Amino acid sequence: MTAKAKIALFQCRWCLFSPADQEWVDTQLPENIHLTKTPCTGKINPLYLLNAIQGGADGIMISGCLPEQCHFKTGNLAARRQLEEFNDFLHYIGYEKERVHFLWLDLQDRGIIQKELAAFEAELEAMGSTQHLATRVMRAEGGENA
């Protein structure tokens, strides 16, 4: 892959307790990482993931809070069930499981998200781009033959 791996980052706005980390995410995120902030991982609909994949993302990272630390008590528990299953399901139909990365952060953690993103990026670049799951960017077959 010549260009940098495109990463869609879905971030629960409560999971980065450290202001320095949050500021880094808000202002210094590299261009190949597209940030979507959500009120809670529970807000992340599997459709968001599908949209990211079909929009051409090479990988998806979801960062959220640990089970007992959810700002809304149970939002992340719901997210864990759904998103994990969605990832399993995508894997079942041929999407590489490694392209969806869950990062559950302890509120005490510092500086982890930078490292994780870098590692994830390296991992994706090693994997190369995927042809699995059609993207919306691709043009449909001229429509000649329906």
Add this chain to the structure above:
Amino acid sequence: MNLILPKIDLPDLLQSWRKKFTVFLPQKLERFSHFMPLDDANAEILEQPHNTRIPPKALFLPMTEALVKFTRFGTYDDAELEVSPRIVFGMRPCDAQAVQLLDTVFEQEQYTDPFWVKRQEKTIRIGLGCHVPCANGFCTTVGYGPFSKDGLDILLTDLGDSFLVEVLSESGKTLFENLHEASEELKNQAKEIQHKAHDAMPIAFETENLKEKIEQNFKSDYWDEVSRSCLGCGVCTFLCPTCFCFDIVDEVQRQERVRNWDSCMFRIYSLEASGHNPRPSRIERTRQRLSHKYAYWLDQIGLIGCTGCGRCVSYCPVGLDIRAMLRQAQSLPFEVSHAE
């Protein structure tokens, strides 16, 4: 002009056409047949008596096609469309008739659809008459037939080990240059086959006064009765060779404005931005579908907008049968508005 084509020669002939044309013919796809371009391998010529699952209208009005290319700066351009010369081989007369009907929609004087016309102009249509009647078709009922010639450049009649080739247009003529003229005997044999096929098709319902009955019973409970088990899916309309409704949608990522097949059986089809829907339930939508085919088309061009291919009958998920619905419509009350 009537020529004779031995079946043995057909594969070579098809291959020879490929030098100048893309040749579409029904080929097996999973458990049904589908119009696909012929490649090097000699395709098995399907001898199934029934139709392709998707009608060949899809070759002229694809399920999805780009109409306009736009940029985010707000400029618009026609979508490019390159159509190479093509031959559609093995169209059944009901489907060819349907394409002919759709011409009246897309090739109007006032607004001509350039995409439809481009495909139309580049296409030679070779029909294959149905010497074996299909189970759910009712072409003779609606005024067409298993060997009807409308919309075709060539009509083939299966004579067992050869085809009788009826040349119906100039563009069709060039394709069969080296064939011999058919003998009178074979011509007569073909005629007999055609008549027999025509007579073998049952009359599924009476069409006399059908339009008036449908129109006059616009508010009848009949529509509720016939649509009660309808699911509101698009099978009947998407598989219909004469249904042409489409939706226009902007695909932002591709920067294209595309048209997709749409169906009057969908709730959002007629839903307005205000929330008002002129056809809020399956009752009104079923009424629209039937009335369009059996009343509105008649007002517009004087022909029934259904060619009796029977696809909607075969594939309705709940077994709704348009023939039964129309038989029931015949029992509706109506007043003769103008005496002879």
Add this chain to the structure above:
Amino acid sequence: MPDINALKLEAKRILREGIVDVVVGFKPGDSPLHPQPAFFRNEDEVEELIHNGLCKNNLANYLTRLPKQEKVGILVRGCENRSVNSLIVESQKERDDLYLIGIPCEGIIDWRRIVEQAGEHISMVEDNESEVTVHAPTGVNSYNRFDLLHESCQRCLHRNPVSADTLIGDPVANGSLELATQKVKNFESQDIEARYAFFQKEAERCIRCYACREACPSCYCTECFVDHNTPRWTESGATPAGMQGWHIVRAFHQSGRCTSCGACERACPMDIKMTYLTEKLNHDMREKYNFECGMDAETKPPFQTVTLDDKNRFFVGGGK
């Protein structure tokens, strides 16, 4: 096969006694291959009632389409009963407004298999215990019933109604879990390329008619995600992304809600395989949460329940 007279008697009784306003069942269609769902509102109409192996629809589908206040009697096989339960869990219908006439099911015959075998001109189909006799102009032939069954019925796990008010006929032997999950396991054992190739090939035939959605009792949303235009979740045309997006999300919305009835696949005009997707989800629900959809009318599906017990089911980020 259920005793049709016993069915009619029961349907007439509940209408006569005012237990229900309408009975949902089947009536003969124009072709013997296509019985139609039908609604019986009085005893006379019940004379038309039929029930055989070619009745291919999941009748629970109509519960959300009938007026909300109506009391409904409904003929249910194993899968339909579970769909009804699932709808009750999702507050789409009150159990008190329903009367379930249970029918132990020996599987739904795939009419397309009959057509494949005997051609499309079929005048009569006799459905017996183990054999199906088909009358066609070419002759009368008998086929092994199991071979003609729809795939999801061949591997059906729960053939008997689980909470019917009355059962017409004797319970039949239920299927085995091994058989039910075999398909998913076989599919999973293929490599990722083969799995994607299969998914791609199946999804590619989609014409976006949404028959699968409309045939499914669980798909009762007024507005489906594909009908949204702000935002537009996936392409709405018959493009690769649009077709795949539809199949992924349609199936995924069934997680913990699918009763493996196979109505989606039977409705599909393009013969697209879909149950291998929902079976996977059902399999996961079973393995991960020990949940089987619709076995009772109380248990909520896994995605509606959250528990801290899950907390160790994931790796924890940040190296912990």
Add this chain to the structure above:
Amino acid sequence: MPNNSRSPYTPMPMRVLRAYYESTDRSLKTLELSFESSEDRKAFFAKFNPGQFCLLSVAGKGESALGVASAAWEGDFVRFTAQRMGTVTNALHALKAGDPIGMRGPLGNGFPLDDWKSKNLVIIGGGCAFSTLYALTKHVHHPDNRDDFGKITLVYGTRTSGLCMYKHDIASWHEREDMEIHQAIDVPEENWLHHVGYVPDVVKEVAPSPENAVAVVCGPPIMTKFTLPALLELGFAPEAIFTSLEKRMKCGLGKCGRCNLGHKYICKDGPVFSLAELNALPADL
């Protein structure tokens, strides 16, 4: 790109000349568009007739059908008033002067002005559907056209005074001697000098004479539904009552199929129909 080769689905490039809110609650916005190409301008005005509509395009959002609210003599621009409703109209509301926009049109048939010559006009409008009637009134007001028509009676009702469109012009019309204007709002407001009540009631109260007159009604469906019988009661013949219809539209060319009313397409055969024509069509609205 040469303009004559453009497909009927491709919009012509336009630019927003002026954009301003029409109502106090900012639900209605008027856009005045100028042409990017003079050929397009010529072609547009060669065909244009009050009562016609255009499809405005916002790239990536879609198209929306809007009635033209300006008369040809006003200048080389086209005016539209959009109510904020769905995706496209929201995008239209976000536009400001100088922004590019696409337009297809004029589409439909407009008002049959030739048939109306020398007749009195009774113009009845309600809410934002008044836009094409505004175009009609403006057209008739031009000195070249004014003598072709008789007396003009205008009834225009809105829910509140704030929702009244084209306030400046309408205020000046009260001064004109060649027309009679009746404005109405649904509920009483302070300092409101005109009628209070629903349009059908106001029409009955004003009781315009059906003598040598045609009535044009444009408004929300519920208003139209009750105004048409009121006009019949006053003695207007069904052939002399006109209304402009709308339905969901996509292509605007009579192809996509959704705006049909019986065998007529609102986009191609309408949007203006006489009550006599409507009576012969199914009530599929």
